[in-house]
Amino acid sequence: MALMAAMNIPQSIEFVEVGPRDGLQNEAVLVSTDNKLSLIERAIAAGARRIEVTSFVNPKRVPQMADAEQVCAALPDRIDVSYIGLVMNIRGAERALATGRINQLGAVAVATDTFAMANQGQSSDESVEAAKAIITLARSEGRNAQCTIAASFGCPFEGEVPDERVIAMAIAIAEADPVEIALADTIGVANPAHVARLVARVREAISPLAVRVHFHNTRNTGLANVWAAVGAGASVVDASVGGLGGCPFAPGAAGNVPSEDVVYMLERAGIGTGMDLERLIETSKWLSGVIGRKLPGMVAQSPPFPKAA
Ligand code: ZN
Numbered sequence: 473m474a475l476m477a478a479m480n481i482p483q484s485i486e487f488v489e490v491g492p493r494d495g496l497q498n499e500a501v502l503v504s505t506d507n508k509l510s511l512i513e514r515a516i517a518a519g520a521r522r523i524e525v526t527s528f529v530n531p532k533r534v535p536q537m538a539d540a541e542q543v544c545a546a547l548p549d550r551i552d553v554s555y556i557g558l559v560m561n562i563r564g565a566e567r568a569l570a571t572g573r574i575n576q577l578g579a580v581a582v583a584t585d586t587f588a589m590a591n592q593g594q595s596s597d598e599s600v601e602a603a604k605a606i607i608t609l610a611r612s613e614g615r616n617a618q619c620t621i622a623a624s625f626g627c628p629f630e631g632e633v634p635d636e637r638v639i640a641m642a643i644a645i646a647e648a649d650p651v652e653i654a655l656a657d658t659i660g661v662a663n664p665a666h667v668a669r670l671v672a673r674v675r676e677a678i679s680p681l682a683v684r685v686h687f688h689n690t691r692n693t694g695l696a697n698v699w700a701a702v703g704a705g706a707s708v709v710d711a712s713v714g715g716l717g718g719c720p721f722a723p724g725a726a727g728n729v730p731s732e733d734v735v736y737m738l739e740r741a742g743i744g745t746g747m748d749l750e751r752l753i754e755t756s757k758w759l760s761g762v763i764g765r766k767l768p769g770m771v772a773q774s775p776p777f778p779k780a781a
Contacts, residue, residue: 479703484744486708487735488684489520491759492543493527493558494728495716497536499763505539507762509546514758515713516553518751524578524710527558528567544571556618560592565606569613577610577617579603581645583638586629587658591622600641604648611649619645620686624655624670625662635670642674652682652708657697660690660726664700671704684708689715689768690726698734702743709734709745714756714767730769732756740777750776 492511496503503511508526515523525547531538540557547555557568558578568574581599582588588596603619610617624638642653655670667685675683685701685708687694698709711734717727732752735745749771756772766773 480705481741482702482707482743484746485702485706485738486522487520487731487745487747488522488524488556488708488710489515489713489731490524490686490710490728491515491712491714491716491731493524493537493556494686494710495712495714497527497534498717498727499536501763502536503762505542505546508539508543511713511755511759511762512543513548514751514755516548516550517748518755519745519747521552521746522554522556522576522708524556524558525574527560528564529558529560540567541571544568544573547573559606561602562605562609565609569610569615575615576651577606577615579606579617579619579650581619581621581641583621583623583633583641584627584630587623587627590629596637596641600644603645607645607648607650616651618650618652618654618684619648620654620656620684621645622656622658625657625666626659628659635673638670639673639677642678646678646681650681652684653678654684654686654708654710655701655706656686657688658686660688660694662687662697663693664696667697667700668704671701671706675705682707684710686710687729688717688726689729694729695733695737698729699737699741702738709738711735713752713769714759714763714772715769716759716763716767727768730756730767730771732771733769736771 526540554575557574559565581603607617685706711731712728715727715730735747
């Protein structure tokens with residue numbers, strides 16, 4: 473009970489919709505540029521003010537993101553919305569900046585050597601240096617950047633990742649002046665105790681820089697991990713409408729935590745997200761039709777909870 477009492481429940485968090493990039497990237501069905509733009513417009517209408525819209529990576533490796541430039545060219549003109557483009561290297565960063573529409577670059581550093589090598593052909597230390605170079609480039613061009621530490625809570629090849637490794641990476645990346653640093657459970661192996669501990673330790677190490685969290689729901693611990701992270705001081709949360717990303721052709725691949733489920737949980741707990749739950753649910757249902765299958769999010773499949781009379 474003492475632990476619960478010590479949990480810090482914030483008044484609000486900042487919500488980041490990552491469906492158009494992280495969600496769609498892992499879907500086998502190729503989604504049209506028009507439908508991607510419609511998803512972005514619907515996310516904005518539902519209240520999202522930070523949206524990961526695309527990634528600037530090799531289209532041969534990630535065919536779903538081959539239309540990055542076309543998506544950017546047609547993004548709604550909204551000065552109140554920050555459009556995030558994911559980039560893995562300077563070439564990608566230059567492409568993103570050249571669109572003139574990306575407000576924020578998202579860099580990725582990977583916590584283990586084996587995963588960093590598989591994911592981007594470099595060591596973990598090299599991925600930290602690459603992320604710092606991307607952040608520095610964005611700053612020099614008058615834009616900003618953030619960095620995600622992939623496999624913060626576990627690696628598909630090396631297993632457990634020491635807290636000290638993630639903390640050291642966060643401190644090194646913070647030197648480049650990102651807007652925040654995210655801890656990502658890329659393969660969905662985290663548990664709430666681990667999340668609470670690591671979020672608190674990284675937060676202490678990089679304060680006043682914000683900690684963002686990014687969870688996949690591979691083993692159904694996603695929402696519990698969001699709750700633990702928010703209680704430990706993570707102030708920004710990634711989620712994907714519908715829990716998009718569970719590819720039926722890739723065993724073990726599972727989606728992000730569903731936006732509407734995260735928003736339902738936090739808002740019911742008195743934590744503001746700035747999001748409109750009903751519009752998110754509508755978007756989730758629309759997206760299910762676009763993708764052609766039932767999406768994993770549960771709130772969109774449930775009857776509405778009656779509002780107070
Ligand atoms: Zn992800």
